[in-house]
Amino acid sequence: MEKRKEDELKLKQAELEMRERLEMDKKEKEDVFKLKELEMKEKMKIEMVKEESNTKVQPKSEYFDAAKKIYVWFLNFFEKIARNLNWPKPYWTTMLQSVFEGKAAEIYSALPSEKSSDYDTMKQEVLKAYKLVPEAYRQKFRSYKKFDSQTYVEFAREKEDLFDKWLTSKKTDNNF
Structure with a gap:
């Protein structure tokens, strides 16, 4: 016991x-x-x-468009964070729409609801509104010149970035 x-x-x-x-x-x-x-x-x-x-x-230049630069940079940055935090892709547009301003907000609100919930469609429409289509990227790449205040490394990085965006917009998937 x-x-x-x-x-x-x-x-x-x-x-x-x-x-x-x-x-x-x-x-x-x-x-x-x-x-x-x-x-x-x-x-x-x-x-x-x-x-x-x-x-x-950045000095004022005909080659620098702040709105385009911000949306390309911002969307890439947002995607990286969303992937790292494992956010479900169907919610990405809901999170983004609250920070859109100007033309991007107009584009988002003009999209039909089924398209506005698809991130890839919404992204393409916003980029298209800012004329960030393959031809625009090609022109930017071809006409981009080094600023006096830029180092050659910065210039090369920016030129490479424009080239990558041009290829990505053409959906080449590095098949060249």
């Missing part, structure tokens, strides 16, 4: 220790998750500040 009580007591102590360990593990995982979330938010803020400061230094 006493042996049985001892066994029950040991069993209860083991259960209690197991619960405490599980709670500690859970709390530790939550803390790690929160820390990673904060680190990610901080990185996003830093990237946004870097991009903002980069756009401020």
Whole structure:
């Protein structure tokens, strides 16, 4: 009888220790998750500040259209974040529509509801509205000249970026 009580007591102590360990593990995982979330938010803020400061230094030029640049950069940045955070693609347009302004907002509101919920269709329509179609990318690539304030590395990177966008808009999938 006493042996049985001892066994029950040991069993209860083991259960209690197991619960405490599980709670500690859970709390530790939550803390790690929160820390990673904060680190990610901080990185996003830093990237946004870097991009903002980069756009401020650009000299006025016939080759630089802020609206087009922002939407190409912004949509690529948004897609990267959405994929990294595993956001379901059907919700992407809902998240984006709240930050659209000007022409992009007009395009989004003019789309029929079945098209406005398809991210790829919405993206194509917004880019088309800003004339970011293959021919526009080709022209931008061909006519892009180095600014006096640019280094050759910056110029080459920008030229390469324009070339990649031209090929992507032509849907070549690197089959050339």
